Amino acid sequence: xxxxxxxxxxxxxxxxxxxxxxxxxxxRTLWTGIRNYRARNILRxxxxxxxxxxxxxxxxxxxxxxxxxxxxxxxxxxPTAGDPASPYHDPRPSPAGPRWWAVEVExxxxxxxxxxxxxxxxxxxxxxxxxxxxxxxxxxxxxxEEHFRRILRLGRxxxxxxxxxx
DNA sequence: GCCAACGTTGGC
DNA sequence: GCCAACGTTGGC
Numbered sequence: 001x002x003x004x005x006x007x008x009x010x011x012x013x014x015x016x017x018x019x020x021x022x023x024x025x026x027x028r029t030l031w032t033g034i035r036n037y038r039a040r041n042i043l044r045x046x047x048x049x050x051x052x053x054x055x056x057x058x059x060x061x062x063x064x065x066x067x068x069x070x071x072x073x074x075x076x077x078x079p080t081a082g083d084p085a086s087p088y089h090d091p092r093p094s095p096a097g098p099r100w101w102a103v104e105v106e107x108x109x110x111x112x113x114x115x116x117x118x119x120x121x122x123x124x125x126x127x128x129x130x131x132x133x134x135x136x137x138x139x140x141x142x143x144x145e146e147h148f149r150r151i152l153r154l155g156r157x158x159x160x161x162x163x164x165x166x
Numbered sequence: 167g168c169c170a171a172c173g174t175t176g177g178c
Numbered sequence: 179g180c181c182a183a184c185g186t187t188g189g190c
Contacts, residue, residue, distance in 0.1 A: 014188095036173075059188055117189080135171040137187050 008148040009047060010054045010065070010131055011105070012139040020055045020066035020110045028072055028106040032080045033088040035100060039140040044075050044101040047140070053105060054143060054151060056131065057114060064116035065151050069105040078102035111155030125150050 011031060013019065023029055034040055051071040057063060077098035080086035090100060120126045130141045143151075 012188095038173095063189070135188090137172060139187095 007046065007048065007051050008053070008143040008145055009042075009051060009071075010056050010141040010143050011069070012056045012058045012141075014059045015057045015066070016059070019057065020107075023055060023067070023069060023105070023107045024110055026107070028104060030079075030102050031105045032078045032102040034078070034102070034139055035088060035090070036137075036139060039138050040099075040101055042138075042140045042142070043103055046142075047071055047075055047103055049073050052108070052148065054148065055105075060114075062114040062116055064114045064118075064120065065111065065155055066114045067110040067155070068108040068152065070108050072104040072106040075101045075103045113155075115151055115154045119154060120151065123150065123154070 015021075018029070034043055049071050053069045053071060054065045055067045055069055057066045078088070078100040079102070080088040081090045081094075081098070081100040083089055084091075088100075092099070117132065120129060120132055126132065126147055129143065129147050130136055130138070131143075
């Protein structure tokens with residue numbers, strides 16, 4: 001383990017817009033449309049190529065971690081910000097350089113079942129995970145490596161999981 | 167659809 | 179720079 005250890009993140013998406021299935025189908029995608037400064041700062045300044053990300057479905061029937069991806073390149077200016085045809089178009093001038101940033105994400109795996117927020121909350125070892133905090137709206141969030149591993153384990157074992165509600 | 171929590175805007 | 183009003187997010 002080096003000091004420059006790979007970091008782990010959670011990326012929110014509304015599956016009605018873009019889901020883990022879409023990412024699996026496409027193989028990779030440019031993760032655009034982040035329009036919050038705190039999320040932007042994390043994306044632009046901290047996310048590195050090779051970092052692993054949980055793909056998190058929000059505003060969905062099953063809210064939670066749906067799979068895993070990997071950051072496939074350095075963050076770059078979000079092209080949708082300058083595209084009048086995009087719902088994420090931001091017409092404001094940005095004289096000091098790009099305001100919004102995006103990053104390429106490649107598909108790694110889809111969990112057999114979404115690891116729901118309820119499932120995560122039932123897991124004492126996931127205490128402190130930012131996405132579980134009340135009122136947390138950040139669309140790019142850090143995830144501890146240990147938390148990441150535990151969610152991965154939950155996701156991979158969810159079919160065989162004993163406590164899956166029907 | 168409700169509504170709590172958060173973020174942004176804008177008058178002062 | 180304060181802060182109230184407004185808009186958005188997002189779980190439920």
